[in-house]
Each structure stands twice: as C-alpha cells, then as structure tokens.
Amino acid sequence: MKYVTSTGDESFEIEINGENDLLVNGQRMLIDFRSVVGQSVYSLIVNGKSYEALVQPTEEGLEVLLHGQLFQVSIEDERQRRLRQSTGSTTVRRGEFHLKAPMPGLIVTVHVREGQEVKTGDRMIVLESMKMQNEISSPTDGTVRTLRIKPGDNVDQNQVLLTLG
C-alpha cells in the first residue's frame, strides 16, 4: 500500500510492503514497530535507533508527540489521492465551522452575537473551568451563524457553542 504523508512543509512517500518492510521516498527501511504501555504509545526501532512517541487521531488526521515536539500529520493513500485528483478540488474548503467547548465549564461572557463577522483571533467566549477564566477566540475568519449558548450556561466537553459560516 502506498501513502503520501505530510507534516508541516515536509512530505514523504511511504510504501508499506508487509508488517515491517517500508519504502520511504524510495529508500528501503526495515522497522520494528509496536504499541507499548497504553494504546497510543508506540515504540519504533529503525536502523538500530529507538524512538518512542504518542500517536493519536485528531479531526484532520493524526498527531504525533515525539521528543517534546508535536507533529500534525495528514495521510493519503493512493485511492484517496486519485479520487481527489479526479474530482479536481485540491484543498477541500469546508463551509461551516462548529466551535466546540474544549472542556466542561461555565459560560461567563459571550462577546459575539449572531450575524456578527469575526476575524481569526477575535475574542468570542469566556469559559470558566478549573477556577480559570479561559478566553476562546475564533480559529478562522467568518460570520457567526448560530449561537447556541448564553452566559450562565453549563457546557460539556465538545458541546457545540456556536457555528461559523
């Protein structure tokens, strides 16, 4: 199976030809790769070098925490790549963004109203949790379509607070 994997500015062509036989950018690599301790901690031995990292799924792909560095990794296999190329769209632009509560807590302030235009980094909501007031700012430019909370509301983790369009 062939994959194109990218993180940051780097991109790698990785071909998996069995449990531990890889072709990375055309170079053969024999790996010993397994999960240790918890389900998401992995140990890799390659060319005698030993690495350990946390690999966890995110909404966009996978994130890898290795030696105190966090890598956001996106992976495409051949089929997905061909599918994307044939439909012509290079980057899929998502229409709506649902802002979710990063943790359970109490809504203290709502800085925006429905229909308001916001820019990346604009303050939107103050959420109190763990005795701290946390400001949640807009991750993207857009317009507030629906506002689902008001000050005084208790929210659960991952509850949708508002939708940006």
Add this chain to the structure above:
Amino acid sequence: MFDKVLIANRGEIAVRIIRACRELGIETVAVFSDVDRESLHVRYANEAYYLGPAPSRDSYLRGDKIIDIALKSKAGAIHPGYGFLAERGDFAQQVEDAGIVFIGPRPSAITAMGDKAVARATVTAAGVPVVPGTEGEGNLSDEEIMQIAPKIGFPLLVKATAGGGGKGMREVSDIEELPPRLNAARSEAEAAFGDGNVYLEKLLTNARHIEFQILADSQGNVIHLAERECSLQRRHQKLLEESPSPFMNESLREEMGQVACKAASAVDYLNAGTIEFLVNEDGKYYFLEMNTRLQVEHPVTEIVTGLDIVKEQIRIARGRKLHATQEDIQLSGWAIECRINAEDPYNNFLPSTGKITQSILPTGPGVRVDTGVYPGFEISPYYDSLISKLICWGETRGEAILRMRRALEEYRILGVKTNIPFHQNIMDSHRFMAGQYDTRFVEERFSMDQTSGKQKEHAEIASIMATVVAHRESQRSSQIVRKSERDTSNWKWIGRWERINR
C-alpha cells in the same frame, strides 16, 4: 500535644502532608468531596470523611463542616495545605476557638498579610521597600481606581486583595483597558475568594520574581531558607521554580533574607511563610506579598536545604523550637521543579479534563515526584489543573537541567493533555539554560514551535509512525467487517469448555 491531624485539602498537597505525618507517627484524617472518594489522599489517610458536593464552596471551603469533622474524629490539629482555606484568618480563628491547633500562622498574621493592602502598609512601616501602588488605601471603588491609575502610571496590574495564584489579576496597558479588565478581575476574585476587592500595583518590566522561605517558631526564632526563583510564569501562574536563583549572589541573599525575616517579624509571624519580591536588573528589590502558608514550590527548598518543611511546620505547631539555626542552613546543589498541569501547551494552555489512562512516573537518581493522581483517576473541572510536581536535583544547575530533561522524557501521562512538552522546550531553550529570563519570558520571548536541528529527522520519524498506525488501523477495520469464524463469543466457548471438564 496533638497526635492526629486533619488535612483540609486534596490532591498532591494532601498526600504530601499525610507523608510528613506518617513519618512523625501522627494519625491522619482526610476529607473529600463527591468526586474525590477515590483520590489518593483518601486512600492514604488513616481516616476519611465525606464533606459535600464537588464545587469547592460546598466542600473544601466549608470550614464549619471541616471543624465538625475534626472534633468528631478527635483530630488535635488541622493542616490547611495551600489554596482553599489556607489563607483565611477567620477560619484559623474558628479552628483555634474550637480548641484545635491550626498548623500555620496566627489568625492575626494571616489577616494582616492576607489583605494585600494592609500587608503593604505593614511592611512599609517596618522599612521594607514595596512596589509602587495603592498600598494601605483600603477597598477602592471603580471611580477611585480610575482616578488613581494614571498617577501610578501604566502599565499596571489590577490584583485581588484576597488574591493568590494569579487569580483575579489583570494587566492594564492604558486607561481604555482599565474598565473591562477591572470587571474581569473583580468577578474572578469574587468567584475564587468570595471577595471582589482589588488594588493597583505598578507593573515592573524586566523583573524577576524571587521569594524567600521563612520559618518562625513560638520562641521567637525566625530564619530563612534562602530563595526560590519563580520568574517562569504564564498569566501570573508559576510554571517552574528553582532554588537557588541563577541571579542571586551571597551578599544579596543575606540582605534580602534579613529583610524577609524582618517583614515576617513585623506581623509576629509563626510557622512557615513566604515573602515574595520583585527584583530588577540592578538587584533592586521590592516586597510583593507574603504568602502565609505552605507554597506549591516548597520542595525545591527542601531539596537544597535538606529540611522537611512540612515536618518543621508540625514541630512548630506542637510548640517546639526550630531544629535549625540560620547558620545551619547551607545550600547544597541545585533543584528545579516543573509543575505538570492538565493543559494543552499547543492550544493556548487550555485546561484538559478526562480520565488518566496511563501514568508512568520518572524515577532514578535525583528525581522526586509529588502527585495525587494515578491511572484511572478522573481530572475534573472543579479544581485546579495541577497533576503533579516533578522535582530534580543536580550538583550544579547544569546537571539539574539535564536531569530534568531526562525525567520529562521518561514521564508518561495519557488520557489528558499535559504541559510536559512545554517544559521540554524550556529545558532546551538557550535563554533558560543561561539563566536569562524574567517574568515576561514565557509570554513574550518563548514559542512552542522552535526549530532545532533534529526537526527534519523527527518529521520523518513522526510521518513513518503515523502512517504505519493509520495503515494497521485500516487493515484491522477491514478484518472486523469479516464475520469471525467462531459464531459464538469466547466467553461462551470458555463456559462450554468448563462444562466439559467438570
């Protein structure tokens, strides 16, 4: 003299205090809220009693209930730890009125130092320099604050009179920003301490936050255990502390130590306390506040002085004399503490909640971990986000840093996001290594995505690992779709097999 202590706290500090009691052969009583029944402090204590629902005001802030439990369980003393009721003079008074020993300062000293405005006035009278601000002005209205602010000059800080730990504190860079920040500080202070009063203080730039640990016994002996460097902060929350400070020299230490003892004596201080100073580049220092309790970061001092501060607190509360004189206090080596918090350093340090699925603690030479969590423990949104304190000792500062780097790498916590990567980046930072940092370092001159020479190699390794994980995951899911060859579950198979062998 008491031989049973109630610990009016939770988390790592409750565990820390229980340990000291055990070493002294003292019985321990824990209290717990709805979400803490399975907490480590409850499991470690000799006795444990239910307090109330999870929110602090219904449980760990219920002084009346705590005193009742102490009386019922015949605990002769109460140790408040830090936070919650630790700096409430009225609570300390109620404890004494109930005939129970409060392990801490006298109620009058807590009240004097607890009201930051009174504290500033008191130490000024004793000849200790303070940061310019609204000292001794009492409680100010919004209108008064708006008038006084320009006289002090911007930038300035709005701070909660009853404050601590950076709560109810806001920075203001001009008069426009003042009204909203004032509101925010007041509401946060009201929520955290039940007191919305604030005062103003000039914000010193390029300043270091250095504090002195004080011990005072009932015979009038006051000593200091040298300094702790606490400049590494984010939003006025300490993240990393070390002792000694890379900024300090012997003569400044002696001078500031004496001033700290003087400030403590000004309020007739008893037990352990901390005098916080701001120190500018020229070594000019200003009194900031006094914390009339055990500090989160007390272990770094314990490690370089060899003194067990919690056991000293208990000795002092038992009316005994300090077992060390100022001359006995010699610093040995260097200690660094990293506060491991349940927060995401890659997402604006937002707190993270959830169940800890794995916790593998670093061990080995020179490593100490103080924690209250274990695998299976749930980090709830009700209390602060401190998971543990990782403390490393080295013969030199360099060795302590290298050891901390090693220990952070060994530490595995899964289930919640932690700030371990932040500390790893700090340990790799050249400015930190050179000891060149002030209270603004984290916010102004530090970034989580620093590029190092290893970045490219690690990007490849990270990509390989992610790809193999994704590949195996898709292989596994395609197998799950296939019907298993056995039509019944393994449990049924075992049942049948056991019946055959009966």
